[in-house]
Structures are given as C-alpha cells and as structure tokens.
Amino acid sequence: MTDLIVNGQSRTVHVDARKTLADTLREDLGLTGTHLGCEHGACGACTVLVDGAAVRSCLMFAVQAARHEVTTVEGLSCDGLTAVQRAFQEEHGLQCGFCTPGFVVSVTAFLRDNPEPTDDELREGLSGNLCRCTGYQGIVNAARRAAGS
C-alpha cells in the first residue's frame, strides 16, 4: 500500500514496487493526462511535479513518491485554463496534443523558477521536452508569452 498525495488529494494505491509513478497515475488513479512517449526519460511527455519539481514520472517508482505531493496536468487548475495553458492556445503551441501535458507542466515549473528568462535560457529550459508536430515555434512563443504575463 502506498499513500500518495495527488493534485491535493490523498490517494492510496496497491502497486508493485516496480510500477512506475507514470503507470500508477494513469492506470490506478485514472489520471491519463500524463503521457508516455519513450519510457526512458528522454521525451518529457510524462513530466509531473513532485513537491513542485519537474520530474520524469516514467523514471520514478510510485513507491518513491509515497507521502510526496504529486501534481499532474489535471491538477494545474480547478476550472478554466492557467496562464501557461492560455498562452499555448494563443500561440498554437500544440497540434496533436500528445507532448502537451509534459510541456505545460515543465513550462509551469520552469517559469516559476525562472520568471524572466533570456531567449537562450528559455530554449534550454524547453529542451527536455520533445515535440514532432509544431517544430517548437508555437511552443517557444507560448512560453515567452506566459513569461511576459
């Protein structure tokens, strides 16, 4: 039995020690917004916040998150879109949407820690997430827009 705190709620799951946090969120808690793009920590689609830090949930076991605060894309806002999400919509920062939750979570954490990034810092901060649809143009513009807001 593993006690997690997910999106502000206490959740108890019964999972093997080897089950990843990503799979646990998706299968045991029905939070399918966190996506799996590579399962080896390269693409960032599985990014969640653990105690506020952006983490690859595919590289973490659920048991490691016991009693820590996990925030998924679903938990970023109660209703409506956050400033980061609105910026992505304004700047066409998504097409198929599969990489999007990972980007939104990553950018949320990045801008919280780096509120006024230079362009190079911004791109470096985005370089841990892969996208195949947008060519990153809309994503960079969205992050810049969110930084300015």
Add this chain to the structure above:
Amino acid sequence: MTATAGRFVGQSVRRKEDPRLLTGRGRYIDDIAGPGMLQATFVRSGVARGRIAALDVSAAAALPGVAAVFTAAELSGGLGRMWQTMMGRDAPMPPLHVLADGDVRFVGDPVAVVLAESRYLAEDAAELVELDIEPLPPVLDVDDESGELVHPELGTNITDVIPPAENPGVTAAFTSAAHVVEETFHQHRYLCVPMETRGLVARWDAGQLTIWASTQSPHEVRAICSRVLGVPEHRIRVVMGDVGGGFGQKMFPMREELVIVLAARRIGRPVKWIEDRNENLLAAGHAREERMTVRFAFADDATITAAAAEQVENVGAYPFPGNGSTAQAGAMMFPGPYRTPHMSYAARAVHTNTCGRCAYRGPWLMETVAREQLMDLAARQLAMDPLELRRRNVITKADQPFTNAAGITYDLISPGDTLEQAAELIGYDEFRRTQARALDEGRYLGIGLGLYVEPSQSHGPLGSEGATVRIEPDGRVALVMGTASHGQSLETTMSQVVAEHLGSDLGDITFVQGDTAFVPYGAGTGGSRSAVVSAGAARAAALTLRERVLRVAAAALEADPADLDVRDSAVHVRGVPTQSVTFAQVAELAYFGHGTLPEDTPFGLEVTERFKAPPFTFSNACHACTVEVDPITGQVTILRYVVSEDCGVMINPMVVEGQIAGGVVQGIGGALYEHMVYDADGNPLTATFLDYLLPTAAEVPVLEYGHLETPSALPGGAKGMGEGGAIASPPAIANAINDALAPLGAYLNRQPFTPPRIVAAIEAASR
C-alpha cells in the same frame, strides 16, 4: 488576414481542440481501459534473418496472470489477402505473415504475442518465451548480389521497377548539351517518430468487431480488417479518439494491428496493445532510405534541356503501402518548378532484412532533395549563382498552363514568385556580401534554396470526402466528417468553413469525426488533401443546408429567400434586422412545426454532401536558409530560415504556419540529427532516443514566413500543403552547407550532415 479573408475562413481562429488537450483530457489509445481487458506485448526477433529452430511458449503461458501466448500457428490460418485501398488489390506487396512463420526477416519481426492482465506481467512472460533462431546471412544492401532472398515467396528482392526506357528527346538533349551535370545523392534512413506510438484496442461481441485505433484512417483500418479476416465491413466498427501524430506511419494498419484483432477473437476478451518507443523505432515503419543519380543537360544559356533520374529505394522487409515504393509519385514531380522539355526516370525498390518502409510526410521527396541539390551543384559548375540559375529556369505565371515532361499540367502555381519572395525575405544579395566579409575573417557561412511543387493527392480513392451538417432541434450545429485529424486542426478549420458558408456562430458547431459507425466514408487524413477535399465537402454541405434554412426561415418571416441574410446562427430580412428568426426557431419549425410549412419545403435540417476533387491540386513554396559551419568541429548552426509559400486561400493562417513549421523541423532533424543505423549483421543501433537524436527547441531556428495567395480553381480556392515543409528543408540545408564549404573545396552528397562527416569532407578536400 489574407486578401480573400472571410468572417471565419482566412482568420487565425484559435483551436477548438485545445482546451481538452491542454488540460490532459484527450483520449488516446492507452487511455482506454475496460472490464476484462488484456494487455498485449510482442516477442520479437533479435536476428535480422534466420530460421526459427525452436519456439516454446509454454513457460510464458504458464506464468500467473498470462491469459495466452499466440504464434503464427494459432493466428495465421484462413486469412485473406491484405491490400491497401489506395494501391488497389493487384499492387505488388510482400507476402502476409501476421507473425513470423518459420523464419524471421528483420530485427523486430514479431514472432509471438503475449496476452496478460497487465503490461508488466506480459513483459515478464515475454522474457520466458524460448526463441531459438539459426541465423542466415541477411540482405542489407540494395546492391546485394548474394542471391539470398528476403521473401523466398517472391523469388526476387527487387520490387516495383520503372525500367529505363529509350527516350530519343532525352538522348539528343544530352548529346548536344553545352553542359552536363551529374551527381548521386544519398538519403539516409530516418523515421516518422510520432510522439504517440502505435496502438490498438480490439473487442469482439458476438461476431461484431469494435476497434479503437491510433490511426490516420479509421475506414482503412476497417477495410483491411474486413479483407484479411473475412468479416463484412458493416460488422466492424472503428473508433478513433485523439491520436498523437502519425506523419504517414499510421495511415494503414499493419501486421501487429491484425495480430491484436485476431488474438482478441481467439481469446474472447478485449485486448489492448500500445507499443513502446523501442518497438516504434525498431519495427513501426522506416522511411527515406534511397539514392538518386541525377543528370541534367543545360544549353549555353543555362536553361535545362533534359533531366534524368535513376532511383534505388531500400524498402525493407514488410513495407507499406504496397511495396513501399514512391517512384510513381517521384517521377511525376521530378521536373518540379522548372521548364524541363525532356525527362527520364528509372527506379527500382529493393527488399532488405530491415524494418519495412512506410509513408512519411512527402514520401516521394527524393525528387526534390536530389533535384535541388543538383541545381546548386550545376550553378557552381556553370559559375552562376544558384538563385540566378533557378531564375533562368523557373516556371512563371506567364508559362502557365504548363504541361511538364511527365505529362502533368500545372496551372495557378507560383514557384517564380515564391523564389523572388524568399530571396527578398532572406536578404539574398546582402547575405552574399555578409558571406564574403565573413570568409575574410575565416568564417564559413552559406545560403541554400529549396524550390518545389507539392501535390495535394486526390486521385482515385483519395478523390472524394463527405460531410454531414445538421442543425439540431436546439439550433446548434453538428458537423460530422470522415476525416481523421490528428494534429491538423480539422476540428477548427472545417468548423470555420461551415460557419462561413452556413452563417452559423462558430462556437455553436460541434465537430465529430473518427467513428465508422456514423461518419461518411473517408480516405483518411494525409497526403496534403484535407484543405481541398474535406473542406470541399464541408463547404458543399453547409451551402446546401443554408438553402434549406432559408426556405424555412422565408416561410416563418413571410419573405422571399433571396431577401434574407444568415449570420450568427440567425436569419434576418436584409436591411431589417428586427425581422429575424434564430436557428433554434428555424429548427423548431423544421422538426416540430413542419405541418405549417409550405408543401414543397424540404424536410429536416440535415444534409450530407460528397465532394469530388480533381486528381491533383498543386501548391508550391521556396525555402531559403543560411548557416554557419564550424570547420574545426563540423557543427552546423542555422542562422535564418525563410519559407515563402503559396497554398491558395488559407482557411487558417496560424494552422498553415504550424504545418510548415512541423515539416521544416522534421527536415532539419533528418538533415542534421536523425539517423536510423543498422550494423553489418542487421542489428539496429539507434533504437532509443539516446541514440536516435531528435531536435529540441534549443536546436531549431525561428522560422520566418511569406505568404502568397494564388487560389486554386476549386470553390473556396484552397490547396493542400501539409507535407511540403519536410520536402524542401533537407535540400535547402544541404545547399547551404555545401555553399559554406565551397571555398574549402569540400562537398557532401550524403545525408545526414553530421559534424564528423563535415570534418571528414573538409579534410579530404585539403589533401
């Protein structure tokens, strides 16, 4: 805004898809769960070619939590032929072995499928499958002359030949040419890599098959399953939710999808499969690997008098569609944007013991990749600027209608105009001065162009699409289409088209796609055809429904339909805004109060139209990029990247730029970073993202766009453009790199242009 922007069409409307996707409420294949659902995983060959000496699944099947392990023995009996609709039933194809049957033909070849209560247990069981393969020498090289066969059933490794043909015009042109320029260009193997891997859920209920698919074409999934399984199409329902990219890889179901459907039937429980990234890189479908020898004949004034191409494609073991060859489309597009009086095109496609070739964004692109590089090489040999050489030869508006040497007629394209706009936007002449100053300082800058014409594919089965537009009793609008939008924003753009032509509020439209149970038949989303064919259907249906609305409203308002305007989901008498009825009121009359309407009023407010497009519509663009090459490290930095494009009337400019950007970055990835590599035994060396390098936001330039608008002849004036970004970017980058290296005498004709290769080319030139 464009010159012909309407209230909705031509506007960069923000997407309806976004709220659910941004908040993690998209529905992708792996998000589907259900009672009794089993998880599947495949056991795959680790050997490129060999005889299966032993295959023992008993230990795997006995593992607690495992429902079954199936092999070819259980699943391959009684299957019909697999063929793809757009290729036709007689197209050459590899033999169908849903699972490897007695032998394996590439590393990654699926040999068995494990069904278990969880993916973790399935993978545990997969490790217990005893698979003993006696290796045989693999065929890896398209020039292999060992006599070994990838598919013994075919009796040859060579499939689909456009044989060299005697062409007196070509021969004469080369004989009398003032200049002949020849080069062989090599394009490497690189991959679609959608962020969502392939996957499928299959469930049988009393002979009715329901499939949830990560697909670009639900109807094609249905058609192929029907053909192979012998189940009538009306007993197969395919549902597509959100799909995380495809780029051609998901245009057709392949062997694994069929295995899941067959396994679900045999086990009598729903089965879900989602491949992992390693499998996607190994086995999902590879692309691009080919070479092309190009010869151009030039007259004294540098005009092209003939062009000849010889192409050899490596199509792997199980290519699709058909035999994976793109030569037919390549031959058609090879003359491209230039006036080329004579051409010849010969091609062969060769099977190898590698992963089979799939479609990938502009699959035929080698004609542009090779041609555009040849133009730059020719310019250098003719001591001309590559821009000037293109100016001498480009098809202008005055030349059209222009029938090229392949028999294709171009009308309403603007390659000459995009060439000029791209040159202006990138500051071509100023760059040449900057380049010269940089060279004085020991820095190597280069500029490269890529000019091309892109077909919007609407021939044969791709030629028509349908749309149903319906006003519900509450006055809101349902738009139901056979599209399979998976990033192309069709939920938004097709709604824009309907709002424009029906007169409804944009927010009142609900877009429905992707369920074969109730959408019109569709050929899928791909081939740069949605803005032509799908939008054509949406427009036609909206216009017909508008007429119905006017008839009912005219009765309600006691007016002549010709005196009525429709706007914001309401109908009013022109000039008298107070005399109006809402769509809701019109719907109430049409559905409930129809007894009060004149006898000849058509019933209901639901219209289905199919739109048929001509076989091809053409768009065009010119890419221009500048780079700096570090001669010590071989690193390439893209300084600027400009695209001047003309896709006719844009439905949504923001969406158009997004499609260009995605394609360009895939081309940048292919040119500089991505490379699927096999070793000498046919083992893939780049089967994770640690080795197969994808560009990130830190590697890509800011893209700059120029838009020209030459409307097509079709109603609405749109053209397709989704693939072009990926077609012209590799040659534009190649040309820029070679332009930068020219002072060093170094030249590369082989992609990818990695630092070690650039350094090697420089060193070779200095010896």
